[in-house]
Amino acid sequence: MTQNFSLKSYLTEGKKLIEDYLNKCLPAPQTWPETLHQSMHYSLMAGGKRLRPILCLASTECLGGNQEEALAAAAALEMIHTYSLIHDDLPAMDDDDLRRGRPTNHKVYGEAMAILAGDALLTEAFRLLSLSHYPQDPLSRLQLIQIIAEASGSQGMVGGQAIDLLSEGKKITLEALEKIHQNKTGKLILASVQAGALIAGAQGEDWKRLSRFAQNIGLSFQIADDILDIEGGEDIGKDLGSDLEKNKATYPALLGLEASKKRAKALMEEALDCLSIYGEKGQALKAIAEYVVSRKN
Ligand code: IPE
Ligand code: IPE
Ligand code: MG
Ligand code: MG
Ligand code: MG
Numbered sequence: 001m002t003q004n005f006s007l008k009s010y011l012t013e014g015k016k017l018i019e020d021y022l023n024k025c026l027p028a029p030q031t032w033p034e035t036l037h038q039s040m041h042y043s044l045m046a047g048g049k050r051l052r053p054i055l056c057l058a059s060t061e062c063l064g065g066n067q068e069e070a071l072a073a074a075a076a077l078e079m080i081h082t083y084s085l086i087h088d089d090l091p092a093m094d095d096d097d098l099r100r101g102r103p104t105n106h107k108v109y110g111e112a113m114a115i116l117a118g119d120a121l122l123t124e125a126f127r128l129l130s131l132s133h134y135p136q137d138p139l140s141r142l143q144l145i146q147i148i149a150e151a152s153g154s155q156g157m158v159g160g161q162a163i164d165l166l167s168e169g170k171k172i173t174l175e176a177l178e179k180i181h182q183n184k185t186g187k188l189i190l191a192s193v194q195a196g197a198l199i200a201g202a203q204g205e206d207w208k209r210l211s212r213f214a215q216n217i218g219l220s221f222q223i224a225d226d227i228l229d230i231e232g233g234e235d236i237g238k239d240l241g242s243d244l245e246k247n248k249a250t251y252p253a254l255l256g257l258e259a260s261k262k263r264a265k266a267l268m269e270e271a272l273d274c275l276s277i278y279g280e281k282g283q284a285l286k287a288i289a290e291y292v293v294s295r296k297n
Pocket of ligand 1: 048049081185221222225
C-alpha cells in the first residue's frame with residue numbers, strides 16, 4: 001500500500017460522490033406524491049456507510065476503469081440496499097426503532113409508507129440502470145441488470161431474509177447460517193463488486209479474483225454485523241441487542257464471540273490474498289476489506 005493512501009479520505013470522498021449523485025437522481029421530496037418521496041429521501045439520505053456503492057467504484061478503479069461510469073450502478077445498489085433496510089426494520093421483520101442514527105422509516109412515516117418507500121426505491125434502482133449508458137456494450141448492460149436483479153431477489157437478498165426470519169428461535173447448522181448470511185448480505189456485496197468489474201470490462205481471471213474477494217468480504221461483513229449487535233457502541237446508529245431479543249441465528253450465537261471474530265478475520269485475509277496481483281490499484285479494495293471487520297458501525 002502506498003504511504004499516503006488514506007482510507008478515511010477515500011471513504012469520505014466516495015460517500016460525497018455517491019450522495020451528490022443520489023440526490024440528483026431521486027425525485028425531490030416536494031414531487032408528487034410528496035409523503036412517499038419524503039419517506040424515500042428520509043432513509044436514502046440518512047447517511048450510512050455507502051459501502052456497496054463505494055465497493056462498486058473501487059472495483060472499477062482496481063481494474064483501471066472510470067469511476068464516473070460506475071456511478072449509476074453504484075447508486076442503484078445503494079437504493080436497493082436502503083430498501084432492504086427499511087423493510088428489515090418493519091415490525092413484521094426485525095421490528096427495530098433506530099436506523100442510521102434516526103428513528104426507523106415506519107416510526108416516522110407509518111408502516112404502509114415504509115413498505116411503499118422500499119418498493120419505490122427498488123423500482124427506482126432498475127429505472128436508473130435502464131437509463132445508464134454503461135457499460136457501453138448493450139449485452140454487458142443487460143448482464144449488469146441481471147447480476148443486480150439476481151443478487152436482490154428470491155435467490156439472493158430476499159431469499160436470505162426469508163430464511164433469516166424462518167430461522168428465528170431455531171437451532172440451525174453452521175452451514176445453514178452461512179447460507180443465510182451469504183444470501184441476505186453477501187450477494188448484494190458480491191453484485192456491487194461484480195458491477196464495478198463489469199463496467200471496467202473485467203474478464204476471465206480478473207472476474208474470478210474479484211468475485212472471490214467479494215464473497216469473502218460479504219460473509220465477513222455480516223459476521224462483523226452480528227458481533228456489533230452485541231459489542232457495538234453508541235455510534236452504531238441502530239438498536240443494539242436486537243438479534244438476541246429476536247433469538248436470531250447469528251455467528252456469535254452459534255460459535256461464540258471469539259470464534260466469530262477469528263472467522264471474520266480469516267475471511268478478510270482470504271479476501272486480501274485475491275488482490276495481491278493488483279498492487280497499488282487494489283489498495284482501496286484492500287483497505288475496505290480490513291475496514292469491514294474492524295469497523296465500529
Ligand atoms: C446493514 O448494512 C445491514 C446489513 C446487511 C448487515 P450496513 O452496515 O452497510 O448499513 P449502512 O448502509 O451503513 O446503514
Ligand atoms: C439484514 O441483516 C440484512 C439485510 C438484507 C437488510 P440484519 O437484520 O442483521 O441487519 P441490521 O443489523 O438490522 O442492520
Ligand atoms: Mg434482519
Ligand atoms: Mg435487522
Ligand atoms: Mg444485524
